Amino acid sequence: xxMEDAAAKGYSVRNLVLVHEPDVQDFADLExxxxxxxxxxxxxxxxxxxxxMRSSTTTKLAARRPTLVYSPTVLRRFRPLRGKIYAGALIxxxxxxxxxxxxxxxxxxxxxxxxxxxxxxxxFGPIALLKPTGFTSHGRGIExxxxxxxxxxxxxxHSAVRAAGDSALMVQRFVDTGxxxxxxxxxxxFGQPIFAFKAVSTVARPALDASPAQLAAGPFMAxxxxxxxxxxxxxxxxxxxxxxxRAIPExxxxxCDIIRDMHSARLYILEINPGGxxxxxxxxxxxxxxxxxxxxxxxxxxxxWKKCAQVLVSHTRQEAV
Numbered sequence: 001x002x003m004e005d006a007a008a009k010g011y012s013v014r015n016l017v018l019v020h021e022p023d024v025q026d027f028a029d030l031e032x033x034x035x036x037x038x039x040x041x042x043x044x045x046x047x048x049x050x051x052x053m054r055s056s057t058t059t060k061l062a063a064r065r066p067t068l069v070y071s072p073t074v075l076r077r078f079r080p081l082r083g084k085i086y087a088g089a090l091i092x093x094x095x096x097x098x099x100x101x102x103x104x105x106x107x108x109x110x111x112x113x114x115x116x117x118x119x120x121x122x123x124f125g126p127i128a129l130l131k132p133t134g135f136t137s138h139g140r141g142i143e144x145x146x147x148x149x150x151x152x153x154x155x156x157x158h159s160a161v162r163a164a165g166d167s168a169l170m171v172q173r174f175v176d177t178g179x180x181x182x183x184x185x186x187x188x189x190f191g192q193p194i195f196a197f198k199a200v201s202t203v204a205r206p207a208l209d210a211s212p213a214q215l216a217a218g219p220f221m222a223x224x225x226x227x228x229x230x231x232x233x234x235x236x237x238x239x240x241x242x243x244x245x246r247a248i249p250e251x252x253x254x255x256c257d258i259i260r261d262m263h264s265a266r267l268y269i270l271e272i273n274p275g276g277x278x279x280x281x282x283x284x285x286x287x288x289x290x291x292x293x294x295x296x297x298x299x300x301x302x303x304x305w306k307k308c309a310q311v312l313v314s315h316t317r318q319e320a321v
Contacts, residue, residue: 012045014320015062016312019071019078019087021051026282029299036309044316049078066320070312072253072276084319086190086252088276092133094170096248096271103247105240106268109173119155119171121147127174127208129220130160132167135275144174144206144215160216174220175268177259179204181221183270184237184258187280190311191245191254194304195280196233197293202226229292231301240267248272253279 016037018030027048034046047062049055051071055078062069067083069075075087091099097107109124111117112133125147132141143160150171155161161169177183180201187195199222206214219226241256248254255278257270280289281298290296299305 013043013065014316015045015047015065015067015083016316016320017047017049017058017062017067017069017080017083018312019049019051019069019075021071021073021276024072024277024283025279029279029282029305032299032305033308033312036305037313040309041313041316044313051076051078053077054079068312068316068320070252072279074275082321084315084321086250086315088253089248089251089274090135091248091251091274092135092168093131093271094133094168096274100244100247100269100272103243105243105247106266108175108268108270110170113155113161113169113171117155118152119147119150121151124150124171124173127215129172129174130158130169131172132164133170134167142220144218144220146212146215149212175259175261176208176263178262181205181219182259183221184233184241184256184260185278185280186233186238186241186254186256186258187278188241188245188254188256189304189308190252190315191242192307192311193238193241194302194307195298196231196238196241196301197289198230198233198237199227200230202228224288229289231293231295237267240269244269244272248274 018034020027020030030048034048037044037046047058049058051073059081063081069080069083069085071087073088074090094112097110101107128145128147128150130143130145145158149158182198182200184198186193201219201222203219203226205219237258241258244254244256251274253276255273259268259270280286286298289298295301
């Protein structure tokens with residue numbers, strides 16, 4: 001019997017494996033998504049594996065038919081025998097920005113510090129950000145600086161650069177989001193928004209003509225404990241976030257950090273947090289998000305379980321191998 005004929009008769013002909021990352025999401029979230037998949041796609045068998053173990057029985061069963069594997073994080077102990085794999089990845093911030101820019105998405109002007117690089121204030125100034133390229137979050141290690149402190153090769157002597165030692169740094173144009181800095185977080189799944197909010201600082205940023213010490217003290221962004229969260233998010237922000245999937249399509253879950261220039265209203269993408277620690281629905285930040293957004297069930301904002309199921313079914317039918 002041909003695969004599509006079997007599917008038409010209600011037989012399972014493909015497999016979908018959802019990989020549970022214990023430190024990132026509740027198992028119940030994947031069960032809810034699996035339930036929705038089974039409701040709309042009897043031709044797909046759904047398995048839930050743990051990234052903490054080899055899950056040998058699941059691995060063998062899933063290997064019998066064309067399979068698609070989804071994991072929010074890098075695959076660790078679970079290693080499928082077959083299947084199209086979408087998994088989280090550790091991609092440095094500068095590489096993300098290069099790939100996003102190549103996909104015609106707006107990113108702030110940036111450059112990796114090193115080698116014979118000469119800083120041009122006309123390209124980045126008058127205010128720039130120095131930031132680690134590695135896997136930091138919540139603004140850790142980022143510093144606002146005056147462009148004239150970095151001109152030419154002077155950046156080598158800046159205290160933030162010296163403190164970084166051998167750790168890679170990048171310089172990025174400062175995009176002014178307003179006196180009270182703001183940013184958007186849009187969680188997308190295969191390019192479909194499944195959760196979003198806007199964060200606005202309750203503390204004013206330094207004046208842009210402030211001293212270097214005042215700039216370094218910040219804040220330059222809305223931080224936990226000194227912010228207000230707002231939802232819903234504007235449609236153009238959601239559409240912009242959706243486009244990041246085409247830039248980094250091997251990662252299904254994007255935690256998009258987006259800013260809007262207060263002067264031009266232009267949107268910029270800063271990063272997509274491809275490592276997978278952005279599953280807001282049941283992360284360690286979930287209780288705070290529920291309280292700040294006055295939203296007891298974060299998944300209901302975009303009917304996330306059904307939306308995840310729909311895109312998983314579509315990709316499984318098209319790409320399972």
